[in-house]
Amino acid sequence: xxxxxxxxxxxxxxxxxxxxxxxxxxxxxxxxxxxxxxxxxxxxxxxxxxxxxxxxxxxxxxxxxxxxxxxxxxxxxxxxxxxxxxxxxxxxxxxxxxxxxxxxxxxxxxxxxxxxxxxxxxxxxxxxxxxxxxxxxxxxxxxxxxxxxxxxxxxxxxxxxxxxxxxxxxxxxxxxxxxxxxxxxxxxxxxxxxxxxxxxxxxxxxxxxxxxxxxxxxxxxxxxx
Amino acid sequence: xxxxxxxxxxxxxxxxxxxxxxxxxxxxxxxxxxxxxxxxxxxxxxxxxxxxxxxxxxxxxxxxxxxxxxxxxxxxxxxxxxxxxxxxxxxxxxxxxxxxxxxxxxxxxxxxxxxxxxxxxxxxxxxxxxxxxxxxxxxxxxxxxxxxxxxxxxxxxxxxxxxxxxxxxxxxxxxxxxxxxxxxxxxxxxxxxxxxxxxxxxxxxxxxxxxxxxxxxxxxxxxxxxxxxxxxxxxxxxxxx
Numbered sequence: 001x002x003x004x005x006x007x008x009x010x011x012x013x014x015x016x017x018x019x020x021x022x023x024x025x026x027x028x029x030x031x032x033x034x035x036x037x038x039x040x041x042x043x044x045x046x047x048x049x050x051x052x053x054x055x056x057x058x059x060x061x062x063x064x065x066x067x068x069x070x071x072x073x074x075x076x077x078x079x080x081x082x083x084x085x086x087x088x089x090x091x092x093x094x095x096x097x098x099x100x101x102x103x104x105x106x107x108x109x110x111x112x113x114x115x116x117x118x119x120x121x122x123x124x125x126x127x128x129x130x131x132x133x134x135x136x137x138x139x140x141x142x143x144x145x146x147x148x149x150x151x152x153x154x155x156x157x158x159x160x161x162x163x164x165x166x167x168x169x170x171x172x173x174x175x176x177x178x179x180x181x182x183x184x185x186x187x188x189x190x191x192x193x194x195x196x197x198x199x200x201x202x203x204x205x206x207x208x209x210x211x212x213x214x215x216x217x218x219x220x221x222x223x224x225x
Numbered sequence: 226x227x228x229x230x231x232x233x234x235x236x237x238x239x240x241x242x243x244x245x246x247x248x249x250x251x252x253x254x255x256x257x258x259x260x261x262x263x264x265x266x267x268x269x270x271x272x273x274x275x276x277x278x279x280x281x282x283x284x285x286x287x288x289x290x291x292x293x294x295x296x297x298x299x300x301x302x303x304x305x306x307x308x309x310x311x312x313x314x315x316x317x318x319x320x321x322x323x324x325x326x327x328x329x330x331x332x333x334x335x336x337x338x339x340x341x342x343x344x345x346x347x348x349x350x351x352x353x354x355x356x357x358x359x360x361x362x363x364x365x366x367x368x369x370x371x372x373x374x375x376x377x378x379x380x381x382x383x384x385x386x387x388x389x390x391x392x393x394x395x396x397x398x399x400x401x402x403x404x405x406x407x408x409x410x411x412x413x414x415x416x417x418x419x420x421x422x423x424x425x426x427x428x429x430x431x432x433x434x435x436x437x438x439x440x441x442x443x444x445x446x447x448x449x450x451x452x453x454x455x456x457x458x459x460x461x462x463x464x465x466x
């Protein structure tokens with residue numbers, strides 16, 4: 001074999017290996033509840049999962065599967081389409097709302113997901129987008145950036161679990177260097193509830209790194225204006 | 226890349242960069258034609274590309290920061306790698322690559338000045354195009370209910386004056402102290418939506434509206450500019466503020 005041929009063979013081989021590692025195929029139909037439940041039980045046998053509450057698509061390649069275990073506790077799980085199959089990406093007993101990202105880049109799609117335990121008299125779930133007020137001066141330039149406080153109330157029908165696509169008007173502030181965060185408060189009888197009442201403090205999770213989520217901040221009524 | 230500048234991509238810089246690349250290309254073609262022993266084209270291009278890499282020195286000029294290529298690492302590498310006669314043949318391309326760094330640096334510094342001519346900072350129309358679709362959006366719940374007047378906004382764009390200085394710290398502290406006019410309120414509780422910065426400016430600016438309806442605060446991430454017009458551009462439903 002001459003050198004040119006060897007080079008070509010190597011190139012083709014490299015291409016095949018690259019394809020084999022990166023090709024995922026076109027996402028198929030999401031698993032139905034029963035299938036999803038079986039996948040969850042096989043993936044995390046000691047989580048005692050009793051029921052997959054729903055299978056909600058996030059973008060093209062991810063699913064949000066809120067579940068309930070045998071003691072009635074809630075948990076979040078995610079699936080990702082990878083290598084021609086739906087696979088479980090994460091199972092967690094932590095039910096705090098989180099922001100799901102479709103990828104790592106700035107242009108990733110985002111959505112907020114939650115799955116709150118029922119029966120705690122929670123009457124209201126509010127999600128907040130906050131940009132801190134900022135003021136100062138450098139040289140002879142003054143600087144003032146107003147506080148942004150935007151609220152999304154989750155309707156009582158969707159309060160148990162749900163998905164909110166990341167609001168566009170929240171997104172536009174991310175291009176500026178200002179500090180911003182997403183927070184949440186749940187209330188009962190118009191009072192803020194203690195987050196620990198519904199959030200599992202000693203949470204367990206199994207993850208294989210196929211999903212990107214960011215935690216959002218449990219807020220206090222006093223942090224609002 | 227060596228000649229990056231901490232300014233978002235904009236029309237001015239794209240045009241100037243394109244022009245410089247064109248000049249570099251012309252220089253390369255002239256070098257190529259003048260050579261007696263015709264170099265291989267792709268090798269000449271690789272030599273140019275390698276010549277670009279250099280150890281930079283950070284500099285600040287006219288309020289912009291850039292990098293000055295000092296040590297021609299790429300050229301040195303080519304000198305080491307190539308045999309003597311090849312080096313003679315390709316060195317002019319490597320050096321062209323190295324000097325193109327400086328051409329780019331000059332262009333980026335120049336673009337900063339040219340940019341402020343095309344997109345003057347103190348001109349509200351740079352931040353506000355598509356005005357007919359403008360909407361008022363509350364960004365803080367303390368916003369009084371008001372309606373945007375498109376006509377008022379157009380007048381404001383023409384007549385508003387950029388304030389050289391403003392009491393930013395005072396505004397900041399007023400919201401904290403009970404009894405102050407802004408206690409738990411925001412001085413700029415609205416933003417304009419549906420508008421766009423001028424084409425090619427590369428800006429991602431946000432325009433806030435003051436609660437008295439007569440001031441605009443433009444945040445570009447780099448500047449925080451306060452404009453004041455004599456005329457109100459928001460009409461408040463009878464009850465005032």
